[in-house]
Amino acid sequence: MDLLSADEEYTAYVRGRLLWLRRIAYSLCQDWHRADDLVQTSITRLYVKWHHARQAADLDAYVRVILVRVFLKEQRGGWFSRTRLSPPPEPGTPEAAASGWDADLSMDLRRVLALVPPRQRAALVLRFHCDLSVEQTAAALGCSAGTVKSQTARGLATLRALLEVTPTKEDR
Amino acid sequence: MMDLKPLFESLVPDETPPSRVDLGAAVRAGRRLRRRRRALTASVPLAAAAVTALVLATGSIADLGRRDASATPSPSAAATGGVRPPAATTIPAAAPDGLPYTPVTALSATELLLRAGGGRLEVYDTAAGRSRVLGELPRQDGARGHRPRAIEPGPEHIVWWAGDARARRSTEVWALPRAGGRATLLARLSGTAAEVERLGVLRDRVVWSVRQGGLYAMPIAGGAPRALPGTAGLHLVSWPWASDVSPHDTGRDQSVLVNLESGERTSLATPPGARGTRCGPTRCVATLDGRTVTWSAGGGAPRAVPGRLTPASRIRADRFVDLGATVHDLVTGRSVGIGAKRSPGEAAWHSGESSSPGLVFSWPAAPCDASCASGGGHRLAVLNLAAVQE
Numbered sequence: 001m002d003l004l005s006a007d008e009e010y011t012a013y014v015r016g017r018l019l020w021l022r023r024i025a026y027s028l029c030q031d032w033h034r035a036d037d038l039v040q041t042s043i044t045r046l047y048v049k050w051h052h053a054r055q056a057a058d059l060d061a062y063v064r065v066i067l068v069r070v071f072l073k074e075q076r077g078g079w080f081s082r083t084r085l086s087p088p089p090e091p092g093t094p095e096a097a098a099s100g101w102d103a104d105l106s107m108d109l110r111r112v113l114a115l116v117p118p119r120q121r122a123a124l125v126l127r128f129h130c131d132l133s134v135e136q137t138a139a140a141l142g143c144s145a146g147t148v149k150s151q152t153a154r155g156l157a158t159l160r161a162l163l164e165v166t167p168t169k170e171d172r
Numbered sequence: 173m174m175d176l177k178p179l180f181e182s183l184v185p186d187e188t189p190p191s192r193v194d195l196g197a198a199v200r201a202g203r204r205l206r207r208r209r210r211a212l213t214a215s216v217p218l219a220a221a222a223v224t225a226l227v228l229a230t231g232s233i234a235d236l237g238r239r240d241a242s243a244t245p246s247p248s249a250a251a252t253g254g255v256r257p258p259a260a261t262t263i264p265a266a267a268p269d270g271l272p273y274t275p276v277t278a279l280s281a282t283e284l285l286l287r288a289g290g291g292r293l294e295v296y297d298t299a300a301g302r303s304r305v306l307g308e309l310p311r312q313d314g315a316r317g318h319r320p321r322a323i324e325p326g327p328e329h330i331v332w333w334a335g336d337a338r339a340r341r342s343t344e345v346w347a348l349p350r351a352g353g354r355a356t357l358l359a360r361l362s363g364t365a366a367e368v369e370r371l372g373v374l375r376d377r378v379v380w381s382v383r384q385g386g387l388y389a390m391p392i393a394g395g396a397p398r399a400l401p402g403t404a405g406l407h408l409v410s411w412p413w414a415s416d417v418s419p420h421d422t423g424r425d426q427s428v429l430v431n432l433e434s435g436e437r438t439s440l441a442t443p444p445g446a447r448g449t450r451c452g453p454t455r456c457v458a459t460l461d462g463r464t465v466t467w468s469a470g471g472g473a474p475r476a477v478p479g480r481l482t483p484a485s486r487i488r489a490d491r492f493v494d495l496g497a498t499v500h501d502l503v504t505g506r507s508v509g510i511g512a513k514r515s516p517g518e519a520a521w522h523s524g525e526s527s528s529p530g531l532v533f534s535w536p537a538a539p540c541d542a543s544c545a546s547g548g549g550h551r552l553a554v555l556n557l558a559a560v561q562e
Contacts, residue, residue, distance in 0.1 A: 007199065014195055022191060023184045036192040043195065047202025048209070109179045115483055117420075128180035161423060 010050045013059065014043050020060075021067060027125045028071045030110045038074070042067040064130070065140045068122050072141075112162035120155030123148055259559040260508075261298050262537045262551040273552065275534045276323045277526035281559035284532060285325055287525060293323070293330060293348060298556070306330065306352040322527040325350065326373025329392055331358075333368045333380070343368050345378060347392055359390060365397050369418065371527045372411030379432070381408035383418065387432075406430060410528035413453065422483045425449035425458070429469070443467065443474050448481060452490035455502045457481060464495055466502055478507055486529035492557050494523065499533065499555065510555055512536045531557040 021042065025035035045066050046053055056062040113121055119141065126137040127148070137152075138145045263284065266272045271289030273296075279285050282299040293306040309320055309332070321343075323332040329347040343366040348355040358378065361368070365388050371380040379389045379400075387403035390396065406414040412433040417424045426449050429438045442449045443465070446458035451469045458465055458474075464481050465474035479495025487493050493500050497519040498507045511519030512535040524530025537553040 011195060011199070014198070018191065018193060018195075019188075022188065022193070026188075027180075027183045032189050033192070039193045040198060043193070043198040044201045044205065047198055048205045050202075109183060113183070124180070125183070129183050 006050060006054070009054060010047055014046070017060070017063065021063065024064065024067060024125070024130060025071070027129045028068070028122060030114045038067060038070055041070045045070065061136070061140070064126075068126065068140050069142070072118055072122060109159070112159055115162060116155050116158050120151045120158065123151040124155040124159070127152055259556050260554070261556065262553050263296050263298065263534075264303075265536065265550055265552050267292075267294065267303065275522060275524055275532045275552070275554065276530070277325065277524045277528070278531040278556045278558040279325055281556065284554065284556065285323070285330070285526075287320075287323065290319065298554070298559075304352070306350070307348045307355055309334075309348075310346070310355050310357075320346075320525070321368070322371065323525050324371050324373050324527040326378075327375045329373055331371060331373045331378050331392075333361075333371060335366075342366060345371075345380075345390075347373075347378070358392065359397055361397060365399070370408040370410075372408055374411065379408065379411065381406060381414065385416075385418070387414070403432075408432075408527075409452075415450075417450075419486075420483075422448050426451055426456075429453065438469070440469060441471065446474070450485075450487055452487040454490055455487065457485075457487060457493050457502075464493075466493075477502075477505075484523065486523075488529040488531055488557055492560075494533070497521070499557070501560070508555065510535065512538070512553070533557075 018039070021039045022032075022035055025038040025042075026032060029035055029038065042063065046063055049066075053059060053062050113124070116124065122141060123137055126132045126140055127134070132140065134145045134148050134152075137148045141148065141151075143151075263275075263286075264273065267288040269288075271292065273294075274287040276285040276287055276293075279295065282297055284296045284298065286294045286296050286303065287309070288294050288305075291309045291311060293309060294303045295306060296303040311319075320332040320334045323330060328350050330350055331345065331347045333343050333345050335343045343361040345358045345361065345368075346355050347358050364382055364384065364386075367382040367384065368380050369383045371378060373379075376393065377389050377391045379387060381387050381403075385405040385407055387400040387406055387408060388397050389400055390398065403414070405416055407416070407418050409415050409419070412431055414430040414432055415426045416428040417426045425442050425447065427440055427442070429440060429451050430436070431438075431453075440449065440451050440456065442456075442458065443460060446460045446465065449456055449458040451457075454469055456467050456469050457477075459481050460474060463476045464479055466477050467474040477493075477495070477500050479498045479500060481493075482496055485494050487502075491501060491503050493502060494510075495507075497511045498509050500507045509519075510533045511521035513519050519535075521533050521535040524532050524534075533555040534552045537551040
């Protein structure tokens, strides 16, 4: 009886948070197929740990940590480098104009974020997309606050270089 | 001037495709995992890692060169009995005990170095179709996030460095006999020497470069790590070759190639307008006017090759370069596709875990279902560059 109610609890929680989880996963990998794979693996792990997780003070934070670590583990050591088979259109071409290449910075950000090393990318997404503090990001990544700061700074520097924009005081 | 932070608010498009996430499948898989964990907990005692710290000493860079040849196998040296094994083959995706295989690199035309799960090294013989266990990758007790960063084969040892994400600036260097046996902790590095970037393995010592540039070395048999004089600003590529640019600094052009065995220093000329120049002993690659070009390291006109250089692209065995989902042979001018197609516009593959640019690419062999996402599946397709024919 207790197991069944725990399962129901789990199912209700995951159903309610699925959209939120998919959006975080997408922000990490910029691909909906991969995002769904990350979420699938994460909610499976959540099920395994549900008896412990349901007692967490902040269940959302607990699940977010699982998701980020699933993402980092998949990226570890170059396991599964990924690439677009179709190259992006050359800047200045009609195709580029149609797709918004170099015109839409949001699109550009998604494109270049995929080139940022995984831990730096995770730090950037947690800090700026999920709006977590340095300390919360450190807890999610399992590292120190100093490491989060340095990873964030390096990630922003990489983004600036790839987007060819000049740093602002606020970026630092 | 532009603030990047607001862009993150629009990182996820408003329109989302239908979800493929299957909650029922997660529950079923979770139940299976719970049962497996309970069974493992009941039957497998925890093994305590016993390590021996050695105090090491080292010699000069000139000594290193006289004693050793390159530890990296070359395709031309990989012939076996006059009959070439196929470069493209498949191997099991998991060890007999179920631990998933992660290819590290090729040891020869028929031998692949594999990591099984998180803690075991094996050699898989593609001709015989069987594997043998070399030894365990010890994990320090209580060290969270402690894992091998890269694993490099040498003539007599396989060496790796490992670090704990929480123990900043502390790096361990381990060695395992290539014939198999027990891993030995060679050193626990700290300070600048711990910022290991790439590592090379010689017959009797280990050489590594650090992120800021500069090389260190220590004997495998015992002795302290020591900075090598005259190597400031150099980054190891693959023993005995070093460069003046970090492997991760793709924005800078390589201008020097140094042979650490002979001490020969070659200045490299980059064609006007070329960016991201990388050179091996005989060939260079770069991006010029949006195209990938290659030219002889000794000079000559650049010629275009199909595909685009990415931050992950490397010159491998002074002959191949990976350009996205293709590997291009700079000698024959031929290209071969790699990777499992995950969607119409995307492929995925694994490029190894060696410190030197690896000689093996792998991906889930077809038929490839949802297990592709986690590197699962029954077999891995493998491209072994050490088995590529002349």
